[in-house]
Amino acid sequence: MLGSVYRAELPNGKILAVKKLDKRVSDHQEDDEFLELVNNIDRLRHANIVELIGYCVEHGQRLLIYEYCSNGSMYEALHSDDEFKTTLSWNARIRIALGAARALEYLHEQCQPPVIHRNFKSANILLDEDLSVRVSDCGLAPLITKGSVRQLSGQLLAAYGYGAPEFESGIYTYQSDVYSFGVVMLELLTGRQSYDRKRPRGEQFLVRWAITQLHDIDALSRMVDPSLNGAYPAKSLSNFADIISRCVQVSYSVFLVRRIWIP
Structure with a gap:
């Protein structure tokens, strides 16, 4: 939504990810605003958040x-056709959810001023070599609120099933x-996409x-990702579903991630 990401290899062999911001974003932002954004992102330091290494504002390009x-x-990992999905055991999914929750706790509670992510979805939850979580696009919310991008972000989040x-x-x-x-936890639980137009009409929005069905034990068991082959503790599954319910209910009262899960 905000731009394209490229894999870059330096002469010394180091691999980096380069995010090239879309023109719709850069055209609505002055250079000093972009530099302020970079400084704010650079202050975000957490084990579960992707680290900013550098930036570029030359030749009409804006790169992070x-x-x-x-x-x-x-x-x-969940929705591709390769065999990687089979490596996501129940415990691995728990670790992914906890890593994502800790990232949000940091943004919401420990950052001053607090940071709203605004584009939290499974595609922005990155995994390193041992499947530890690194949440991306943190601190980019100011770009989403600019001009036509603000309207587009609302349409996309609603269409793809992540929007409250x-x-x-x-x-x-x-x-x-x-x-x-x-919604991300539901993806981990079911192996389904947040929005899948290929499914029957009543099942397209996850x-x-x-x-x-989250509090019906029989229905809940049928919802679980078949690739898990039943390899999960029933109590853990029930607790997982309870947290999901508290996050996505229409009149939810949960305000901070720490209150619903983090020890």
């Missing part, structure tokens, strides 16, 4: 250079990030399909 995560994204109900009204808060986190 990040550390490279060798195992791609959670979206790719209030987003349709142009409202986005810390709770909205928590809602998106609940939250709408799943929300009424």
Whole structure:
């Protein structure tokens, strides 16, 4: 949505990820605003957040250079056609969810001022060589609120199933990030995409399909990703579903990720 990401290799063999911002973003932002954005991103330091390595504002280009995560994204791990998906055991999924939750806790509670992600989704949850989480696009919310990108972000989040109900009204808060986190957990639980137009009409939006079944133990068991082959503790599954429910219910009262999970 904000731009394209490229894999870059330096002469010394070091691999980096380069995000080239879309013209729709850069055309609505002055150079000093971009430099302020870079400074704010550079202050984000956490084990579960992708580290900014550098930037470029030359030749009409605006680039953000990040550390490279060798195992791609959670979206790719769950929804690609290769065999990587089979490596995501129940424990691996728990670790991914915890890493993502800790990243949000850091952004919402430890950063001053607090940071709303605004584009939290499985494609932005990157995985390193040991499947540790690195959340990307942190600190880029100011770009999403610029001009036509703001309108586009609302359409995309709604269409792809990550947008909280209030987003349709142009409202986005810390709770909205928590809602998106609940959708990500649903992906981990079911192995389904947040929005899949290939499925029957009543199953295309993951939250709408799943929300009424999360507290029905039989229905919940049928929802679990078949690739797990039943290899998960029933109690852990129930707790996982309870957290999801508290994140995505329409009138949810959960405000901070720490209150729902993090020890």
